[in-house]
Amino acid sequence: MLQDEKYQEQIQRIFAKYPDKRSAVMPLLYLAQEAYGWLPEEALDEVAELCDIDPTQVKSIAGFYTMYRETPKGKYWLQVCTDLPCALRGADQFYEELKAYLEVEEGGTTEDGLFTVEHVMCLAACDRAPMLQCNFHYMENLDMDKMRAWIEERRAEAREKEQKS
Amino acid sequence: MENILLRNRTIPEIGTFETYLEHGGWEAFKKAFSMSPDEVIQEVLNSNLRGRGGAGFSTGRKWSFIPKDAERKYVVVNADESEPGTFKDRELLEFNAQQVIEGAMIAAYAIQATAVYIYFRGEFWDIAHNFEQEIAKAREANLIGQNILGGDWSCEFYTHLGAGAYICGEESAMLNSLQGLLGQPRVKPPFPVMKGGGLYYEPTVVNNVETLANVPWIIVNGADAYRAIGTPESPGPKIFCLSGHIAKAGNYEIPLGTTFRELLYDLAGGPQHEGKGFKALLPSGASGPVIPLTEDMMDTPMTYESLVELGSVLGSASFIVMEEGTDMVWAAYKMAQFFKHESCGKCTPCREGTYWLNQLMTRIISGQGTMRDLEILENAATQMQGKSLCALGEFATSPILGTLKHYRAEFEAYVNGEKQKELPASKTVAVAH
Ligand SMILES: Cc1cc2nc3c(=O)[nH]c(=O)nc-3n(C[C@H](O)[C@H](O)[C@H](O)COP(=O)(O)O)c2cc1C
Numbered sequence: 001m002l003q004d005e006k007y008q009e010q011i012q013r014i015f016a017k018y019p020d021k022r023s024a025v026m027p028l029l030y031l032a033q034e035a036y037g038w039l040p041e042e043a044l045d046e047v048a049e050l051c052d053i054d055p056t057q058v059k060s061i062a063g064f065y066t067m068y069r070e071t072p073k074g075k076y077w078l079q080v081c082t083d084l085p086c087a088l089r090g091a092d093q094f095y096e097e098l099k100a101y102l103e104v105e106e107g108g109t110t111e112d113g114l115f116t117v118e119h120v121m122c123l124a125a126c127d128r129a130p131m132l133q134c135n136f137h138y139m140e141n142l143d144m145d146k147m148r149a150w151i152e153e154r155r156a157e158a159r160e161k162e163q164k165s
Numbered sequence: 166m167e168n169i170l171l172r173n174r175t176i177p178e179i180g181t182f183e184t185y186l187e188h189g190g191w192e193a194f195k196k197a198f199s200m201s202p203d204e205v206i207q208e209v210l211n212s213n214l215r216g217r218g219g220a221g222f223s224t225g226r227k228w229s230f231i232p233k234d235a236e237r238k239y240v241v242v243n244a245d246e247s248e249p250g251t252f253k254d255r256e257l258l259e260f261n262a263q264q265v266i267e268g269a270m271i272a273a274y275a276i277q278a279t280a281v282y283i284y285f286r287g288e289f290w291d292i293a294h295n296f297e298q299e300i301a302k303a304r305e306a307n308l309i310g311q312n313i314l315g316g317d318w319s320c321e322f323y324t325h326l327g328a329g330a331y332i333c334g335e336e337s338a339m340l341n342s343l344q345g346l347l348g349q350p351r352v353k354p355p356f357p358v359m360k361g362g363g364l365y366y367e368p369t370v371v372n373n374v375e376t377l378a379n380v381p382w383i384i385v386n387g388a389d390a391y392r393a394i395g396t397p398e399s400p401g402p403k404i405f406c407l408s409g410h411i412a413k414a415g416n417y418e419i420p421l422g423t424t425f426r427e428l429l430y431d432l433a434g435g436p437q438h439e440g441k442g443f444k445a446l447l448p449s450g451a452s453g454p455v456i457p458l459t460e461d462m463m464d465t466p467m468t469y470e471s472l473v474e475l476g477s478v479l480g481s482a483s484f485i486v487m488e489e490g491t492d493m494v495w496a497a498y499k500m501a502q503f504f505k506h507e508s509c510g511k512c513t514p515c516r517e518g519t520y521w522l523n524q525l526m527t528r529i530i531s532g533q534g535t536m537r538d539l540e541i542l543e544n545a546a547t548q549m550q551g552k553s554l555c556a557l558g559e560f561a562t563s564p565i566l567g568t569l570k571h572y573r574a575e576f577e578a579y580v581n582g583e584k585q586k587e588l589p590a591s592k593t594v595a596v597a598h
Pocket residue numbers: 215216217218219220221222224243244245246247248331332333334335336337371372373374376377555556557
C-alpha cells in the first residue's frame with residue numbers, strides 16, 4: 001500500500017530528514033499504520049523494504065513501543081492513564097467503570113468495533129486526571145458522566161452513518 | 166516575578182513566530198550570533214544553568230566538551246517527557262515553541278552543529294505538527310537552514326516522534342531510537358558529547374526542553390543577572406509540576422530556593438481535601454525516593470542540594486503529593502508496575518529485578534505475602550543497585566527502598582494479614598512458597 005502514488009511525497013519528505021534510510025523506520029511505521037489502520041505483516045514488510053532492513057528488525061521495533069498497533073483496534077482506541085499521579089486522583093476507579101460501561105476487559109474491543117480500552121503509563125497530563133488518549137488526541141479532566149455522554153454521541157454517529165449507507 | 170519560561174501565562178500567543186518577534190523573540194539568537202561560539206558557551210557556563218532533564222549537569226560544561234574539529238555535530242532536544250508526574254516540557258512545547266526553538270538554535274550555534282533534532286514523545290503528536298510549522302517560519306526568516314543570517318554556518322532543524330517508551334528519554338536510548346535501532350541505552354563511555362557516542366556516532370549535545378528554554382534569557386540579560394535568581398549552587402527559575410493530592414495541581418515557575426511552604430501552601434493551596442494534612446512527597450516522579458512531607462521541612466528552600474539532604478533528589482521537580490490516609494504500599498506497588506513495564510530488557514539485573522519486585526509487591530498487596538517476602542523484596546532491590554547499564558535500573562529500586570525505609574509498618578500490616586487489596590484477576594500472581 002505504501003507503493004501507492006499518494007504516499008510518495010510523504011515518504012520522500014520523511015527520508016529527507018535523515019542521513020540514512022534506517023532512521024526513517026519509526027515515521028514510516030506511523031505512515032503504514034495510518035494506511036492500513038494497524039500493522040499487519042504486509043505493512044511491516046513494506047517498511048522493511050523501504051528502509052532496507054530485515055523485517056524481523058522492523059517487527060521488534062514495532063513491538064518495543066506502545067503506540068504501534070500490532071493488532072487491529074476499535075475506531076476509538078482509548079488509552080487510559082492509571083499511573084500513580086492519575087491514580088491518586090481516581091484514575092483506577094474511572095478505568096474500571098469505563099470498562100464496565102463498555103462491557104470489555106483490559107485491551108478488549110466492543111462488539112460494534114467502536115471502542116478499544118486499555119491502560120497506559122503517565123502521559124504527561126497528570127494535573128488533568130483522570131485523562132486518556134483517544135487515537136492521537138488527549139481527553140482530560142474526565143469523569144464517567146462526561147465519558148458516557150461522549151460514548152453515546154459516537155454510537156449515535158455510527159448508527160446514523162450505517163442508516164445512510 | 167516575571168515568567169522567564171512560561172511566558173504564555175502572560176502573553177498567550179507567545180508560541181507563534183509573529184507574536185514572539187513582537188516581544189523580543191530571536192534577539193537573543195542574533196546577539197549570540199554576533200558573539201563567537203566560545204563566548205556563548207562561556208556565558209552559559211558562567212550562568213551555572215543546570216540541566217532540567219533530571220541530572221542537573223552544567224549545561225555550559227556539556228557544550229564545552231564537544232570537540233571543535235568534528236565535521237558533523239548535533240543538538241538533540243529531549244522532548245520525551247515521560248517521568249510520572251512531569252508535564253512541564255509539554256506546556257513549554259505547546260505554548261512556547263519559538264522560545265524552545267531559539268534556545269536550541271543558540272546551543273547549535275555554540276557548538277556549530279550541523280543539525281538539530283527534537284525528539285518528541287509519540288503522544289505529543291499535535292504539538293509536534295505545530296512545531297514543524299513554527300520551525301518553517303523561522304527557516305523562512307533565515308534563522309534556520311542554509312547560510313543563517315547571511316553567514317557561513319548552516320544548520321537544519323528536524324522533528325522526530327517517539328512511539329511510547331519511557332526508556333527513550335534516556336539520552337543514549339533516544340539516539341538509538343532516532344537512528345532506527347531498538348530504543349535501548351548504549352554502553353557508556355563513549356558519552357554522547359564524544360566522537361563515537363552521539364547521534365550517528367558524532368559528537369552530540371542532548372538537552373532537555375526546559376534547559377534550552379532558559380538560554381535566550383541568559384544571552385540577553387547575561388549570566389550575572391541569571392545567577393541573581395535562585396541560589397548560588399542552584400540558580401535560575403525552575404518549573405515545578407504538582408500532581409496528586411494538592412489543591413491546585415499544575416505547573417509553577419518559581420526561583421530555585423523557594424521554600425516548600427511557599428509552593429505547596431501559598432501558591433498551590435495546600436492538600437487537596439479539606440481537613441487532611443500532607444503525608445508524603447515524591448519530589449522527582451517515580452525515580453527518586455519518597456520522603457515524608459512534614460511541617461518541619463516546610464521552611465526549607467528547595468534546591469538540588471537541599472533535596473539530597475532530605476534523602477531524595479530534585480530531579481525534574483515533578484512533585485507527586487500524597488495526603489494523610491494514602492496507602493504507601495499501594496503507591497510503591499504502582500511504581501513497581503511502572504518500572505516493570507518500562508525496563509527495556511537489555512541487561513539482566515534490571516529486567517529480572519523489575520519483574521521480581523513487581524511480583525513480590527503484587528503478592529504482598531494482595532495479602533499473600535509473608536515477612537520473608539519483605540526480606541526478599543529489600544534484598545532484591547539492594548542487589549540491583551549499581552549493577553544496571555543505565556539509571557532506570559537504579560530508579561526502579563527507589564520506590565521500594567524509600568517506602569520500606571519510611572513506612573515499614575504499612576508493609577507489615579499487609580504481611581500480618583491486617584490488610585489486603587482486591588486486585589483485578591489479571592494482576593494477581595501465582596504464589597509459590
Ligand atoms: C530512564 C531515564 C529516563 C529519562 N527521561 C528523560 C526525559 O523524559 N526527559 C529528559 O529531558 N531527560 C530524561 N532523562 C535524562 C536524559 O538522559 C539526559 O540526562 C537529559 O536529557 C540531558 O539534558 P539536560 O542536561 O538538559 O537535563 C532520562 C534519563 C533516564 C535514565
